[in-house]
Amino acid sequence: MSEIRELYQKHGGEVLGYLARRCPDGAADDLLQETFLQVARQPARLADISTPRAWLFGIARNLLARHFRARSESELLNAELSRDTMAADADPRLPAMREAIRQLPVELRETLELRLEQELSYEEIAAALEIPVGTVRSRIHNAIKRLRIVLTQTEEIQ
Amino acid sequence: MNDEILERLLIDDAMGQLPADVKALLAAHLASSPEARKIAEEIDATVNLAAKALPRPRIATPVPSPIPRLIGRDRIHRLLALAASFVAGAGFAFLGLKGATLRSGPAAPMPAVAQVSHPIPAARPPSDVERAAQSLPFWSNRRAILLSIATRHQRESRENP
Numbered sequence: 001m002s003e004i005r006e007l008y009q010k011h012g013g014e015v016l017g018y019l020a021r022r023c024p025d026g027a028a029d030d031l032l033q034e035t036f037l038q039v040a041r042q043p044a045r046l047a048d049i050s051t052p053r054a055w056l057f058g059i060a061r062n063l064l065a066r067h068f069r070a071r072s073e074s075e076l077l078n079a080e081l082s083r084d085t086m087a088a089d090a091d092p093r094l095p096a097m098r099e100a101i102r103q104l105p106v107e108l109r110e111t112l113e114l115r116l117e118q119e120l121s122y123e124e125i126a127a128a129l130e131i132p133v134g135t136v137r138s139r140i141h142n143a144i145k146r147l148r149i150v151l152t153q154t155e156e157i158q
Numbered sequence: 159m160n161d162e163i164l165e166r167l168l169i170d171d172a173m174g175q176l177p178a179d180v181k182a183l184l185a186a187h188l189a190s191s192p193e194a195r196k197i198a199e200e201i202d203a204t205v206n207l208a209a210k211a212l213p214r215p216r217i218a219t220p221v222p223s224p225i226p227r228l229i230g231r232d233r234i235h236r237l238l239a240l241a242a243s244f245v246a247g248a249g250f251a252f253l254g255l256k257g258a259t260l261r262s263g264p265a266a267p268m269p270a271v272a273q274v275s276h277p278i279p280a281a282r283p284p285s286d287v288e289r290a291a292q293s294l295p296f297w298s299n300r301r302a303i304l305l306s307i308a309t310r311h312q313r314e315s316r317e318n319p
Contacts, residue, residue, distance in 0.1 A: 097211040115173060116205075117212045122175050137170070144169045148204040 003047075004040050011053050012036070015060050018118055022064055031067060035060045054124035057114065061128060093154050100150035104143055111139040159187055159194070168198045172205040287311070 015035060019028035038059050039046055049055050101109060114120045114128060122140070126133040167184050170176045176184065188195050291304035 091207065091210065093207055094211055097207045101208060101211055112208065113212055116209045122173075137166075137175075140173060141166055141169050144172075144201065144204055144208070145165070147208055148200060151204050151207060152200070 003043075004036060007039065007046075007052055007056070008036055011056050014118065015056050018057065019060055019064065021117075023067070027067060031060065031063045034063055038063075051124050051127050054120060054127035057118060057120060057124070058128035058130065061110075093151065096150060096154040097147065100147050104146060108139050108143040108146070111136055112143040115140060161197075164194055165197065165201070168194075168201045169205070171198075172202050285311070 012032065016028055016032045019031045019035075022028075023031065035056060039056065045055075046052065101112070104112070111125055111129070114125045115122075120128060122133050122136045125136045129136070164187075167176065167180065171181060171184060188198055285308055287304055287308040291301045291308060294301035294304070
C-alpha cells in the first residue's frame, strides 16, 4: 500500500495531466483512480517493474483507449490539441506545426507526444506502448522528418 | 557520414536520447561539417517547435490520494462478489440435493386401494356321488360322468339354496 501511495504522490499529477488533456468529457479523475486501482491489483508486478512511470502511462493509455472506444481514435487524439495548446503564442509557425502534428498518423503522433509532452524516454515509451525500442525510435524519426518538411515549407512561404 | 544515419543521430540528439559517447562523436563531426551543422539546426528547430506545439501540461495536483479508500471499496466489492457466488453455489447445491432426495427417497404413500374381500366358500363335505367318482380310475368314463353330475348338482344347489 505504501508503494502505491508513494507512486501516486510522485506520478499521480502527471498522469492526471496526461488524462485530463485527452479527456474533454471530464473523466480524467475516474481514469486516474482506475489506473491506480489496476496498479493495486498487481502488487507483485509493481515490485518487479523497472519503470513504474512508463507502466502507469501504459495503463492510463489503455484505459483511455477503452474509454474512447465508442469514438474513433482520431477523434480522441484530435480533441487534445483543442485546449491549452491553443494559448496565445508569439511564434507564427506554431499553427502550422500544430496542424502538421495533428495530421501525423496516430502511432507517430502518440509516440512523439509521450516523448515531448510527457518526457518519457525511448525505453519508457516502449514499455508504455508495449513495443520495441527500435519501433519507438523509428516512429520518432518518421514524425520529425515529416514535421521538418512542413516547417521548411512554412518558412519558405513566410 | 551517410545523410540518413546523420539525420537519425541528430534527431536522437535533439530528443535527448543519444548516449554520451555517440554524442561526442557527433559533435566532432558537426564541428568539421557545415552542411551537417545546417541539418542539425533544422532538426533542432523542428523539435523545439514541436515541443512548443505540445506543451508539457501543467502537473495537475491530484486530490489527496483516494487509493486506500478505493482499494478498500474494491476489496469489499470482491468479497461481496465472492460471498454472492458462495451463496449461489450453496443454493444450487441445496436444490440439487433436494431434487436427488426426491427422486431416490422413500416413495410417497400410495392412495389406499379398496380391498375387496371375496368370501371363501365353506368347505363342503364331498357328496356320495363324488366319493364314488373319486374311487374310480382317473381316466374312466364313468368317473367323468359321475363328476359332471356332482358338479351340476352342486351348482343347482348353490343357485337354489
